[in-house]
Amino acid sequence: MSVGIRHDDLRRRNRAMVIAAVRRAGRPSRTEIAATTGLSHSTISAISSDLIGEGILTESKPSEAGSLKRGRPQVGLGLNPEAAAVMTVVLSLNFLSVAVIDYAGQVMSEEQRRLDTLTMSREALIGECTAIVRRRLEDPDLDVRSVARIALAVQGITDTEARAMLWSPITPQTDIAFADILEAEFGIPATMENDCNMMAVALRWRDPGRYRDDFIAILLSHGIGMGLVLKGELFTGTHSSGGEFGHMIHRPGGALCRCGRRGCVEAYAGNYAIWRNARQLGEDTEPAADVSDAQMRALAATARERGGPEREAYRKAGEALGYGLGSLFALIDPAPVAMVGVSAAAFDLIEPALREAIAQTAGGQHSESISFDTEPNELPLIREGCAMRALTFVDQEIFAPGAQARAGLAGKNVA
Template sequence: MASGIRHDDLRRNNRLLVLSSVRKVGQVSRTQIANATGFSASTVSAISAGLITEGALREIEAEEPAAILKRGRPQVGLALDPRAGTVVVATLTLNHLSAALLDYAGTTIADRAKRLDTLRISAAALEDEVSGIVAELVEHAAQKAAGPVLRVVLAVQGITDRAGREMVWTPITPWTGLGFADLIERRTGVPTGVENDCSMIATALMSANTARRQRDFAVVLLSHGIGMGIVLDGRIFSGTHSSGAEFGHLMLHPGGALCRCGKYGCVEAYAGSYAIARAAAGNGEKVQPLSNISTADMTKLVNAARNGSPLEQKAFDKAGEAIGLGLGSLFALVDPLPVTFVGANTQAFDLMKPGLRRGLQATAGGARAGNIAFALEPDEMPLIRQGSALRALQHLDEEIFSPGIALAG
């Protein structure tokens, strides 16, 4: 027996479709919303009127240049009302902490950044730094009357739990099981989610909605460490217990090169910045990895390889081979996916590509990849912030404004 659709659920879904249509475009006419959603003009008018009254949407008057949405007579458009609320997005990576305050339309109001010695800082100090930078921006929003902070998203380099409450494990600090969501909520009173950084990169790229990234693709972070985000059937993949795709710690060679995770033979132990620098220096695979390699140091290695230095050339080739073997193993489980490589070490992609292709062809999954194309995005940090902002703002759309929850004050 088919179950009926509750009126409240239908209303909520319809309102969310309208909000999503506006968020996707930024400024849009009611006619364009009707065409995108399949709703009648009267339905769009009724839903948008309610959302305007509640403060989620605003009308763009015809005399505003941004309101000229189509040829001919300009229409009155709709846009997200930036005053509806704000969100804070924060990012914790190796030796770096940053955060930003954004309004409901996604415009940055304020941001903060600082360097931390994440490998040596105490757990208590790290928790205080992360919660403190968020609290500072929550206070800033109150002082500037920017609108209530309704959601915090913290993106971390490492494994998060499926519920989005903890940083379960990370290579950037020895501390595990850090409950950042509870900590931030206690300090600020704002609902918080903790997300994997590569999943946030994938979220940002998914929003671009290019032909290659509509439904299924993978993101590989090439940096000090190696990370991955996967989108399958238009959704970010996560595990049953955690954030899922720890590609950098996929085992290639048991007993092989020492990884910073403490294990031997991981993809990252050959392809991370520290692994490339270790090999380029002629050090053995079991030598303890350096804690950090700057982008400038990596650029020197890239230039040396391009100038014919054999150690550097071999190091980048080995890194590419490790990535290819890892992707080939993935493609044995999941059909070959378009791959976007992200991060500072994409500057060396031409040096890695021959080894990558060779590694792919050495695996059954990779052999099925054919002539799969690769895309490059050199800077991961704006993508992490963009993905985190999208996740936070979508939470407001789905959990606050589409159900029509009244906000205090």
């Protein structure tokens, strides 16, 4: 059961609150922080002076913001970029991408690499990941001690504790505890996240106006993934990352899915399914291993030009997505949706059937008010989400005052 609040937790939590307020607001003044957190000016003053002393926050030169107001000018508080750094590792089909990001969120260095994830051995896959991380850590420009956290993202299912990849379509290997492996190798805390969840995290930071407390990010790619934010919290399953929207059942006993089962949403709306239907290959045809983005874009162009089986394939995809969303909405009520990935660029072909289907469901009562946004490129989103996830983790660890402060802090309060 939930544990009582100790007296020293109080300061820790309020420090957390202040750091979070600064990360969200950019360069807020102390007064602004007091307003958003509800804490008194004195408390904010005390905490921020601590945080500045510890090198976590910096005061910006008053010259920066041209203050037009009357009284004493506000001094903005910002995150000290040198306070720490984090690393993001995004592993997707045949592609590995790493970046080092400073505490303020700026990319410091990055590296990308093609590899054949589908055929690699377990050892080779792990080896490539540790090797690329090691190369970034050996970057002479980088103060290694300051890398306070690594966040990995992978397509597929991860465990709730964010330690391991349980299953992924990009490799036949299963149950790889990437987080533990990297921690053991480099002594840096790491987490293993689901790619679509990171998309959702990123959307929240990019556009908090639209993506705030409740929204859905759907990845329309080779497979279908989902990141779900409900009541301001990232939704995960009880044991795994969950939210496997693509494997909800659209038609019992229906088309063959990449997962080996039948009738999943993905078996109608994944790239391979659209491809299969466009080629009129029949629903029992083994899913193609990969369909390139270029091929999908060409397919969409053909569908737009001359209709035919190509257009019908997109219609079926829309129908599956619509009924799937309808079932989802029956559970969680409608919420704004972001469609991400190559096929989001073909959303014009998908939308009519999708809306028609959703109108047949419980969630479709106000079907026209459900709004969709599209973003064809998932990778930047995933990396951004990873970065924010890692940074907020650091935020929460740096709060903890006292002895075991993280390595890589600029100053220390040796009072």
